[in-house]
Each structure stands twice: as structure tokens, then as C-alpha cells.
């Protein structure tokens with residue numbers, strides 16, 4: 001479905017010299033600084049896959065997605081998405097893909113959400129029946145109906161993200177590029193989006209490329225991850241491969257009722273305490289979560305237990321260790 005070969009994107013930005021003289025000189029000669037945002041990456045994604053695209057800030061994730069969606073032109077390399085050349089056949093591709101940039105809405109800010117959908121409906125030439133089906137479906141899955149008449153600028157972040165996701169699906173495309181669809185959301189809103197994305201992937205068979213800083217999103221949704229750092233693809237494999245290759249620890253966070261009586265825990269890689277909060281890093285290949293919880297129950301009564309994946313930055317550090 002997607003094929004990328006030696007894809008590269010360089011940005012040229014003009015620099016301004018320091019001080020007044022520098023600014024004056026730069027009126028006449030601007031020095032261009034070249035920044036390689038994406039550096040000779042190659043991968044292929046099959047129909048129906050849900051692939052996580054991971055990397056720290058500035059790694060090149062959004063730039064890759066923009067090239068796949070035909071928004072940016074590559075400096076060099078080849079891309080084929082559903083058999084189309086995204087740069088040259090952007091319009092044809094637009095009917096087959098949906099894109100969400102979590103940091104920026106693609107809806108009309110001052111219009112009620114319903115009006116944004118009406119505009120999109122006309123752009124994609126949807127007939128009345130298909131449009132009604134779309135509204136029913138997104139209301140059922142994302143509960144959009146309750147804020148259809150609210151201007152987009154008045155929506156909460158969680159509602160806005162749901163509205164953007166729905167907009168990307170109005171023409172029922174088989175392919176979705178999702179750039180940080182859970183960014184800034186609280187736990188409940190994140191969970192809701194995750195469940196929705198799982199439905200899209202598993203029940204509806206959509207092909208999804210998802211960038212996120214949240215490893216929990218990836219662990220819940222994706223069977224495969226691509227890791228990019230400084231523009232280069234540094235890993236392509238399953239979550240399990242990722243864990244075993246770099247010894248990625250899993251994390252359990254426990255909130256105790258009072259200050260816990262923390263004891264040495266040989267099964268864990270590291271135990272951090274912060275008042276009533278305890279974070280345990282452990283290797284899921286060697287010890288199971290119930291074993292850890294069993295040992296920890298002797299430390300005191302707990303109020304909350306959260307299983308989590310490690311931070312992306314920690315993962316990148318380990319890849320380079």
C-alpha cells in the first residue's frame with residue numbers, strides 16, 4: 001500500500017547575522033543553512049497494518065507524513081501511496097486517504113462543526129445517504145452529535161480531536177495518516193480515541209500510520225513500529241522485537257494510600273519513590289506484572305495501579321546505548 005525508498009527532505013533556511021551589522025549584511029547576502037529533516041529512509045506498509053511512527057521532537061515524523069500525503073515534495077527518493085505519486089497525484093490520493101494533525105485543526109475555526117462537515121461533504125461529492133451514514137457512524141462511535149452545532153473554536157481539545165478524526169473519515173478512506181492524535185489529551189479522552197482507532201484498524205481494516213509520543217498508544221494499537229531519530233530510520237519491527245532488542249522495560253505506577261514501606265525488589269530493574277507514588281521498571285520477558293504486584297502488596301494498601309510503557313526519550317537512549 002505504501003512504499004518509500006531512500007526518501008529525503010532537506011530544508012534550506014536563511015540565517016541572519018548577529019547584531020545590527022549582521023542584519024544589515026544579510027539584506028544583501030543571506031547564508032542558507034541546510035537541514036536534513038528526513039534522511040534516506042525506506043520502508044513498506046501493507047494494507048490493513050497499523051504502524052506506529054516514533055521518534056523524539058524534531059526527528060522528522062511530521063515531515064515524512066507531509067511527504068506521504070503530498071503536502072511536501074521530497075528532495076530525493078521515491079514514494080508510492082496506493083499506487084499514486086503523492087506530489088503529482090495529490091488530488092486522486094486525497095479521495096483515498098484521511099489525515100489528522102493533532103497540533104492543528106483542519107476544520108473551519110469560526111463555523112459550527114456541522115458547517116465544516118457540509119463543506120467537506122461537497123468537496124468529496126458525498127450524496128445525502130452516504131453523508132447521513134457518516135454522521136450516524138461518527139455520532140455512535142465518537143459522540144459528535146452533542147456538539148455538531150458548536151463553533152470549532154469553542155470545542156474542548158478532546159472534542160476538537162474527535163471532530164478532526166471524524167472529518168478525516170467523511171469519505172471513508174482506506175488509509176489514515178494520524179500525526180499525534182492524542183496529544184495534550186487527558187487519560188479519559190486518550191482512552192476514547194485509542195478505542196476508536198482500534199475499531200478503525202481491527203473492525204474496519206483501515207491502514208494506519210500513527211505518530212505519537214505516547215508509547216501506550218503504540219502498545220495498544222500497533223503491531224509494528226518504525227523509529228526515526230535525526231531523520232534516519234533506526235528501527236523497524238514489532239513491539240516485542242523492540243522490547244527484546246533494546247531491553248525496553250515496562251513500567252508499573254502505583255499510588256499507595258499512605259507512604260509505602262518500600263522493600264528491595266530483586267525482580268525489578270529500578271524502583272522510584274515519590275511520596276505515596278512508586279514507579280517500578282521491569283522486564284516483561286523475565287517477570288509478569290502479577291508477580292510484581294504480589295510482591296508490592298506487602299508495602300501497603302494501594303489506591304491506583306497503572307501499567308505503562310516507558311517514555312520515548314528513554315527508548316531512544318537505549319537504542320543508542
Ligand SMILES: Nc1ncnc2c1ncn2[C@@H]1O[C@H](COP(=O)(O)OP(=O)(O)OP(=O)(O)O)[C@@H](O)[C@H]1O
Pocket residue numbers: 011012013035036037055056057058059060061062063064
Ligand atoms: N518548513 C520547515 N523549514 C525548515 N525546517 C523545518 C521545516 N519543517 C520542519 N523543519 C525541521 O525539520 C526537522 C524535523 O521536523 P518534524 O516536524 O518533521 O519533526 P517531528 O519528528 O514531527 O517533531 P515533533 O515530534 O516535535 O512534531 C526539525 O529540525 C524541524 O525544525
